[in-house]
Amino acid sequence: MNKDVIIICESIYHGNTMKLARAFSSRLQCRLITADEALLVDLKAYQIVGLASGIYFTSHHPKIMAIIDQLNVNHQTFIVSTRGRPYLGNYHAAIKDALANKGVEIIGEFSTKGYDCTGPFNLIRGGNIGRPNEKDQLKAIKFINEILPEYIRDLTAVPNGRNVAITSQCVGCGSCQAICPMNVFAITNNRAEIINEHECIHCSLCQRGCPEQAILIRHSARELIAIAKHHSRRKSL
Numbered sequence: 001m002n003k004d005v006i007i008i009c010e011s012i013y014h015g016n017t018m019k020l021a022r023a024f025s026s027r028l029q030c031r032l033i034t035a036d037e038a039l040l041v042d043l044k045a046y047q048i049v050g051l052a053s054g055i056y057f058t059s060h061h062p063k064i065m066a067i068i069d070q071l072n073v074n075h076q077t078f079i080v081s082t083r084g085r086p087y088l089g090n091y092h093a094a095i096k097d098a099l100a101n102k103g104v105e106i107i108g109e110f111s112t113k114g115y116d117c118t119g120p121f122n123l124i125r126g127g128n129i130g131r132p133n134e135k136d137q138l139k140a141i142k143f144i145n146e147i148l149p150e151y152i153r154d155l156t157a158v159p160n161g162r163n164v165a166i167t168s169q170c171v172g173c174g175s176c177q178a179i180c181p182m183n184v185f186a187i188t189n190n191r192a193e194i195i196n197e198h199e200c201i202h203c204s205l206c207q208r209g210c211p212e213q214a215i216l217i218r219h220s221a222r223e224l225i226a227i228a229k230h231h232s233r234r235k236s237l
């Protein structure tokens with residue numbers, strides 16, 4: 001588990017921002033908590049704090065803004081949001097001002113469109129349907145790779161010739177075995193073991209479901225094409 005980075009997210013409307021926050025947390029192998037949970041955490045223990053929420057009436061959620069009180073000049077932060085309108089404009093101005101007042105360094109900011117059916121969007125059955133989508137998530141991952149390359153471990157930590165790996169953080173809880181539709185995992189001696197890697201379809205359910213964030217997956221283009229070929233004639237689970 002990444003001990004330097006923590007992400008705090010309020011995503012009260014459709015869970016749009018939480019989708020991004022989960023992608024970041026999985027990429028960074030770091031803790032992801034709500035603003036209420038953050039009140040119980042000593043944020044001084046972390047060097048980098050990600051602040052994420054939807055945009056509600058032109059700025060971040062008030063609980064995210066309130067967290068800034070707990071930050072200090074030793075912290076660095078990155079700002080994340082999803083919004084209804086097509087362009088970001090000055091929606092990050094309030095949070096940036098508040099961070100500047102506390103002397104907190106901002107190492108990056110990311111915003112994308114999120115599904116929104118407030119007000120006039122109802123005339124068209126909601127705006128930004130399906131957003132953030134896969135493309136947005138890829139952009140988000142690119143952003144995090146760029147601002148925090150030293151914390152991106154998955155590509156380098158998966159041994160050569162393998163696409164899935166289990167780190168020493170595994171406690172053998174069996175979540176991966178229970179959730180994997182392809183029976184890739186077994187639990188042996190209180191640890192997950194990969195017994196069927198050639199069946200893995202990179203759905204990432206194991207990674208998302210692992211409470212210890214102990215599963216690493218390398219999505220190489222070559223492997224993803226091989227998976228499509230391998231399963232092309234399959235007609236059922």
Ligand SMILES: Cc1cc2nc3c(=O)[nH]c(=O)nc-3n(C[C@H](O)[C@H](O)[C@H](O)COP(=O)(O)O)c2cc1C
Pocket residue numbers: 010011012013014015016017018053054055056057058059082083084085113114115116117118
């Ligand atoms: C109470 C409320 C106020 C909102 N205000 C704005 C706004 O000022 N500008 C905007 O672009 N979107 C606005 N939205 C749309 C949200 O920013 C958008 O749907 C966002 O993706 C929600 O994120 P969430 O699902 O993580 O809560 C608002 C939504 C709600 C519910």
